[in-house]
Amino acid sequence: GKFYVPADIIEEGDGTVGTDILDGIKGQGTKADPYLIENAYDFVEFTNNLNSGETYEGKYIKQSSNIDLKGKTLYVGAKSTALFKGTFDGGHYTILNANINGKGLFANTEEATIKNVGLYNANTNLINEATNTNIENCFVRLGNGNLVNKYISNNGSHYIKNSFVD
Numbered sequence: 001g002k003f004y005v006p007a008d009i010i011e012e013g014d015g016t017v018g019t020d021i022l023d024g025i026k027g028q029g030t031k032a033d034p035y036l037i038e039n040a041y042d043f044v045e046f047t048n049n050l051n052s053g054e055t056y057e058g059k060y061i062k063q064s065s066n067i068d069l070k071g072k073t074l075y076v077g078a079k080s081t082a083l084f085k086g087t088f089d090g091g092h093y094t095i096l097n098a099n100i101n102g103k104g105l106f107a108n109t110e111e112a113t114i115k116n117v118g119l120y121n122a123n124t125n126l127i128n129e130a131t132n133t134n135i136e137n138c139f140v141r142l143g144n145g146n147l148v149n150k151y152i153s154n155n156g157s158h159y160i161k162n163s164f165v166d
Helices: 007-011 040-051
Strands: 035-037 060-063 087-096 104-110 113-122 125-131 134-136 139-143 148-152
Touching: 035 040, 104 113, 113 125, 125 134
Parallel strands: 035 060, 060 087, 087 113, 104 125, 113 134, 113 139, 125 148
Antiparallel strands: none
8 A cells, every 4th residue: 555644744743742632542442443543642542551551452453644743752662561462554644753762663562463554754663572463564764763673473473564664
């Protein structure tokens, strides 16, 4: 699939996030009705939930628009014990301006699927440490990031395909 980054999305945004206006992520987390990440506020809530112990194991999350993280220092799995174990579908949208030194947008994944995610102007990896994780149709473009810092496949059945760094 093709990713798109409209010019007005790249240029807008003041980088502020107010957690007091979060009103819950839409969806049920199923394949038919995934949790929807519609904006930076939803991404903040998703991140906070994971960092509070929610692994999203067996759950489906879908990004439904471009998300600009300019000025934000949030990432999925900020704690070293936090693991993402679900399926994250970026919907062929892009996460812009992720700047997380020494971490990944997803710090740790295990038995997860990350697909259709684009990082643009990112100074971070898509995933810091991926264990038995499938990565498909993802890219990191412009910046100092990579797809994965450390990749572990214990049984050889997991993969990285149709993904690139540019």
